[in-house]
Amino acid sequence: MKSDVRVQGSEKALRRDAAENRQRLLDAAATVFSERGLDVGVDEIARVAGVGIGTLYRRFPTKDALVSELVRQVFDDFLTVANEALSAPNGEGLEQVLYGTGAILASNRGCLSRMWNDDETTILRDEYRRILFELLARAKKHGRIREDATDADLDLIFWSVRGVVATTRGVTDTGWRRTMAIMIAGLSPGADALDASPMSAQHVAQIIDNMSAR
Amino acid sequence: MKSDVRVQGSEKALRRDAAENRQRLLDAAATVFSERGLDVGVDEIARVAGVGIGTLYRRFPTKDALVSELVRQVFDDFLTVANEALSAPNGEGLEQVLYGTGAILASNRGCLSRMWNDDETTILRDEYRRILFELLARAKKHGRIREDATDADLDLIFWSVRGVVATTRGVTDTGWRRTMAIMIAGLSPGADALDASPMSAQHVAQIIDNMSAR
DNA sequence: CAATATGCGGAGTGAACGCTCCGCTTCGTT
């Protein structure tokens, strides 16, 4: 979703073979982490990518940095989906972005457990959440979502679906889709009154902080 | 929830000091795993329990065995809550057991990530699920839950809440409670039609198998 | 083509961690 290797123009361009290898490493890492989790060793990543371990470490200072880059790309995808949903009519954008987010989560299982963020990812995440909140407001205005739904409820949907995706692995997509449908139905105007108060914004902020902390 | 040390009467009773140490280890493990996750080393568990590493390994053959015992106790608690809910009137037992389960999950964060099961735990789990399904049927009969809700939806609630609990850590209980409320509302008769088909029983079985596999 | 910078591979290093082993201690019994 972003092919230029340079970041903020501060790094020198890579030699052609080096750039290729970098991409192979990212592809290999995405595949292997998805299929077998983040505990797979770096040597396995290098092997699948067809390069040496040294090459991996010349391109990514630590294993965490490699994972971070993958996470950054996932958030990049989230943001793309969110921006597209902004064009949806009649307040339908919220549902669109939620299902889109679920689909991305489902195809990036490997990175699910480590969602903490570097500075760049934090920016993407904040922008993504800002758009989600805007879409929630629109959905309310069109009567698709109940008035007492809160921004924090969207975070709950995210964490819930992430949990279901992590559990259902590659077995089926019906699990997270059904979860999404149930939660959206629970936030629709016709549903019963909710028997629990929403999370406070302070709590949400603290939780997100914890994720970044490690 | 079960103080006798013997299992199936096949093991000899422990010496008094040994039994004490065993309990201290379980308590220490529950605390430490809850607060810092399952990656904490066995030496730390032993240190907190105030015993040597050797003592830990004389009582539990592997670290996994120690975790398994904790998991078994959690499922024991699930089953207790489920049995209590069977006495609830007017089909209210389902909500009771769901919130009870959430509370147990929230107080056992450490074991969340490894829910795979030994034989004994599998029995507890199956019985627990059987009761949940019974309570779902009753809730439907009393018009508290929509007719098109399925057994598998209860598994989704479990996995969702577990995901939220894992994310919200010790910050707040409002997160998982709100999630539960939203999902129950989504399964209430008044809510919108669900925009997704349920998980098949086969898929659920496969997913649960995967959890036991490792 | 020559010259130089950049990149490459993978054996090796150090740290973390699960687990074992054995000399010493404590408990329970007679």
Place this chain on the structure above:
DNA sequence: AACGAAGCGGAGCGTTCACTCCGCATATTG
């Protein structure tokens, strides 16, 4: 009190895994 069985501690072992280092290879420039 005396004795054997059971328990205890923790140094140390083996393995795993992230990461480093350096002699060789390749791309790029002029």
